[in-house]
Amino acid sequence: MELLTENLNIENGHLTVGGVDTVELAREYGTPLYVMDRDLMAKTAREYKSAIERAYGKGNGRILYASKAFCCLESCRFAAAEGLGLDVVSGGELYTALKAGFPAELICFHGNNKTDAELKMAILNGVGHVIVDNLFELERLNAFALEEGKRVRIMFRIKPGIDAHTHDYVRTGSIDSKFGFALENGEAYEIAKATLSMKGVEFTGIHCHIGSQIFDIEPFEDAAEVMLNFMAKIKNELGITLTELNLGGGYGIKYTAENDPVPYGAYIEKISVRVKEVCKRLGISLPFIFMEPGRSLVGPAGITLYTVGSIKEIKGIKNYLAVDGGMADNPRYALYKSEYTVVAASRMNDAPEKEYTVAGKCCESGDLIQERVTLPEMKSGDILAVLATGAYNYSMSMNYNRIPRPPVVAVSGGSKSVWIKRESYDDIIKNDI
Numbered sequence: 001m002e003l004l005t006e007n008l009n010i011e012n013g014h015l016t017v018g019g020v021d022t023v024e025l026a027r028e029y030g031t032p033l034y035v036m037d038r039d040l041m042a043k044t045a046r047e048y049k050s051a052i053e054r055a056y057g058k059g060n061g062r063i064l065y066a067s068k069a070f071c072c073l074e075s076c077r078f079a080a081a082e083g084l085g086l087d088v089v090s091g092g093e094l095y096t097a098l099k100a101g102f103p104a105e106l107i108c109f110h111g112n113n114k115t116d117a118e119l120k121m122a123i124l125n126g127v128g129h130v131i132v133d134n135l136f137e138l139e140r141l142n143a144f145a146l147e148e149g150k151r152v153r154i155m156f157r158i159k160p161g162i163d164a165h166t167h168d169y170v171r172t173g174s175i176d177s178k179f180g181f182a183l184e185n186g187e188a189y190e191i192a193k194a195t196l197s198m199k200g201v202e203f204t205g206i207h208c209h210i211g212s213q214i215f216d217i218e219p220f221e222d223a224a225e226v227m228l229n230f231m232a233k234i235k236n237e238l239g240i241t242l243t244e245l246n247l248g249g250g251y252g253i254k255y256t257a258e259n260d261p262v263p264y265g266a267y268i269e270k271i272s273v274r275v276k277e278v279c280k281r282l283g284i285s286l287p288f289i290f291m292e293p294g295r296s297l298v299g300p301a302g303i304t305l306y307t308v309g310s311i312k313e314i315k316g317i318k319n320y321l322a323v324d325g326g327m328a329d330n331p332r333y334a335l336y337k338s339e340y341t342v343v344a345a346s347r348m349n350d351a352p353e354k355e356y357t358v359a360g361k362c363c364e365s366g367d368l369i370q371e372r373v374t375l376p377e378m379k380s381g382d383i384l385a386v387l388a389t390g391a392y393n394y395s396m397s398m399n400y401n402r403i404p405r406p407p408v409v410a411v412s413g414g415s416k417s418v419w420i421k422r423e424s425y426d427d428i429i430k431n432d433i
């Protein structure tokens, strides 16, 4: 059986994560339980950092952790400790980062519909860059900055018109997207021109993000080329020299044995070759490069543990295996039919022999974690693990049916620490009047 990442192992018939027995974790903290392997997160962050340094030279690029993938005080402290920047997309993520003591100047603030309060929060706290999505935002940002006597560094979010092969809901680079300015219809050019008369903003670069869970490198290379062409155009025609290019995130991870991502280093290297070639051809200097991985930084480092409850074997139809969590802690199957690897964490030495549909406990037929999963003959009380749940699971969790969110426990060097406590029923009613 493929365990996807090198930090997962089998000892005494139990799944271990970072050397820690998952059945013990389930017993100690209860289930459902998110477990993050901090050491694997750190290893990936370092691989990314050294790859961008190798590709562009030290000091010429920065890895920003896209905190939407998994955001809490400890994840922000982690990013700071590893020398990463941060991509935030809401006042809530920004607040979390600032509370964690994350350096504001290393934050890029994204979002397609930032409120006045969010824009002011960014300005007052000295956020490094605001990634401006639309004219309405630009005008307000400029006015608020002038009111405060500040000049805010901005990049524009551009739709490079690249079609990446991924799920429709996470595809963002083409003209039919709610994010950013299109190139084809001159929108991006016009907004660049508009900055010439704005004193509250300093237009330093452009940003694109073509989608998520992408395995081909070519769309990233093509997007970089389109972006550089645009940089050259506005330099030549408007006299605006941009020094920064943010290429977003989107790199795919292994959810199942069939997924086969190339190593981060090779991916960054390949893009950098194209970036350098194109800069040379266009006669522009190499910009400072930002990349914003989210899923690939934390996804493989997380697993979710559940306890098996009721089992319904419907003859000639299917076998439902219900767990004590579900779409409330992982809505990705319900939303995108996302594939996951599911293993019997407490029965790793038993041969898989039966096909199950793993269902959650929400009052919703679509509340499934995965279908057609082959496991040993399961019993109530067994521990189930869903692998590679470190990204977009906790961050997309919800309280449907007033189900409290599970805790997040991190393992590192064989020891355990709670990053987020389990929600209580009192937490559930705390804002009710």
Ligand code: LLP
Pocket (backbone or CB within 6 Å): 066, 068, 069, 087, 110, 170, 209, 211, 212, 213, 248, 249, 250, 251, 292, 293, 294, 295, 296, 332, 391, 392, 396
């Ligand atoms: N930068 C920007 C501007 C983004 O919009 C995103 C993701 C990222 C970086 C990070 O992308 P990543 O490296 O994680 O692919 N909820 C969906 C994923 C939505 C991604 C949104 N933007 C899912 O569960 O698959």
